Amino acid sequence: MKKILVSLFFISVYYAKGQAWYIPLPSCSGMPTNCTIVAVNNGDWDAPSTWSPSRIPGNLDKVCIPEGKTVTVKNTQYTKIVSCPTSIINPNIAIFVCGTLNFDPSGTLYLGFNSLLQVLDPTGPANGIIKASNGNSDLIKFGCVLKWNGTYDINGPYYIGPVGEGPGVLPVAFDYFKAEQKSPYSINLIWGTLQEVNNTNFIIERSTDQKEFSAIGSVKSAGTSYVRNAYTFIDKNPIAGNNYYRLRQVDENGSITYSETVRVVNQVRKNFSLFPNPVTASAQLYSKTNFEKGQSIEIIDSKGIRIKSIVTNGSNAMQIDMSSLLPGLYLLRVTDKGNVVENISFIKQ
Numbered sequence: 001m002k003k004i005l006v007s008l009f010f011i012s013v014y015y016a017k018g019q020a021w022y023i024p025l026p027s028c029s030g031m032p033t034n035c036t037i038v039a040v041n042n043g044d045w046d047a048p049s050t051w052s053p054s055r056i057p058g059n060l061d062k063v064c065i066p067e068g069k070t071v072t073v074k075n076t077q078y079t080k081i082v083s084c085p086t087s088i089i090n091p092n093i094a095i096f097v098c099g100t101l102n103f104d105p106s107g108t109l110y111l112g113f114n115s116l117l118q119v120l121d122p123t124g125p126a127n128g129i130i131k132a133s134n135g136n137s138d139l140i141k142f143g144c145v146l147k148w149n150g151t152y153d154i155n156g157p158y159y160i161g162p163v164g165e166g167p168g169v170l171p172v173a174f175d176y177f178k179a180e181q182k183s184p185y186s187i188n189l190i191w192g193t194l195q196e197v198n199n200t201n202f203i204i205e206r207s208t209d210q211k212e213f214s215a216i217g218s219v220k221s222a223g224t225s226y227v228r229n230a231y232t233f234i235d236k237n238p239i240a241g242n243n244y245y246r247l248r249q250v251d252e253n254g255s256i257t258y259s260e261t262v263r264v265v266n267q268v269r270k271n272f273s274l275f276p277n278p279v280t281a282s283a284q285l286y287s288k289t290n291f292e293k294g295q296s297i298e299i300i301d302s303k304g305i306r307i308k309s310i311v312t313n314g315s316n317a318m319q320i321d322m323s324s325l326l327p328g329l330y331l332l333r334v335t336d337k338g339n340v341v342e343n344i345s346f347i348k349q
Contacts, residue, residue, distance in 0.1 A: 031120055032064060034062065037051050038052050039066065043072070045074070045077055050071060060091070064095075064098075065101060068099055071102070073108070073109050074106060074107050075106055078090045078091060081141065090143070093111050093112070094115065095115070097117070097156065100131060101119075102131045108140075108141075109141075110141050114142075117159070117161075128157075131153050132151075140160070142160075147165065162260065172221075174192070174247075174259055175192035175228060180264065181266060184275045185236065185237075185273070186234050192231070193228065200221060200223070200251065201220050202231065202247045203218045204219070210244050216235060239266065242263060242264075243264045245261065246259050271287065271288050271289075271342060273285070273286045274344050277346045278348070279325075279348050284320070285318045285320055285332070286317050287317070290315060290316045295341075297312060297318070297332065297334055299320075299333075300332075300333060301330055301331075302329050322348055327348050327349055329347055332344040332345075
């Protein structure tokens with residue numbers, strides 16, 4: 001069965017979403033139904049009258065050029081990035097073309113690093129194409145990366161994404177993918193999708209070197225969905241040092257695509273860990289196992305004076321009030337029946 005909608009739009013940082021426009025479109029194999037801005041007239045990219053709503057496409061837009069419409073890029077759109085690293089932030093835009101995206105000799109399109117351009121398979125005979133008239137130039141860039149220099153026309157189906165390009169389409173539209181460490185012994189992975197088609201599940205893969213990845217778990221997907229979906233997964237056994245994560249998306253027909261890769265540096269190597277460090281008002285002391293009877297916690301200042309002593313509980317985490325401590329360097333000592341089992345230096349801000 002031919003897929004009705006397949007796309008990929010990566011955004012590595014989480015954004016709050018506002019009210020979206022939902023504009024019905026003429027039929028076209030793969031054209032989204034929840035575009036935020038649509039070409040309703042033949043015209044220039046930078047002309048508000050070309051689009052509905054009447055404005056120029058901006059950050060996080062899902063831009064759709066329906067069959068029978070031609071949008072022309074005549075001038076430099078957004079900011080040219082010559083090299084990386086850079087402080088310039090261009091809009092991340094997902095563009096879906098069932099009609100024609102035409103470049104005049106002076107036209108260039110400079111988008112954000114995490115943009116997507118998908119040329120789709122139209123029903124008409126002469127659409128679904130990106131056309132260039134000058135060639136050998138940086139007509140389309142994602143950030144500082146050249147994606148197309150205009151030496152050839154692009155006919156659908158064809159995609160240009162942040163992590164690859166080629167003929168065909170991709171089966172899931174990612175909204176964001178993020179990894180964060182909120183406690184020493186686990187890493188939270190969160191991601192969202194704008195839409196999914198015939199998606200079975202997400203397999204979470206981890207690596208220490210970005211070369212060899214292994215599966216550490218899976219999350220069932222929504223299957224086929226045209227609304228936003230959010231997913232979470234907790235890695236309860238992160239590796240000390242670099243943890244690289246990616247999502248392997250599996251389609252019902254067995255095809256596989258990958259997300260971008262995100263990294264978390266896990267600095268926890270001990271049996272006990274204080275988090276966060278430096279400390280402001282309070283901190284959590286974590287143990288890889290439950291605290292045992294007879295264990296206690298001492299806080300010692302830079303002069304070696306014990307200023308606080310706490311009896312442990314039976315859980316694996318304890319909240320410690322640090323609000324009375326003056327700013328400076330301290331030592332947290334865990335003892336077991338009088339024997340020192342762990343010393344943790346920390347800074348009170």
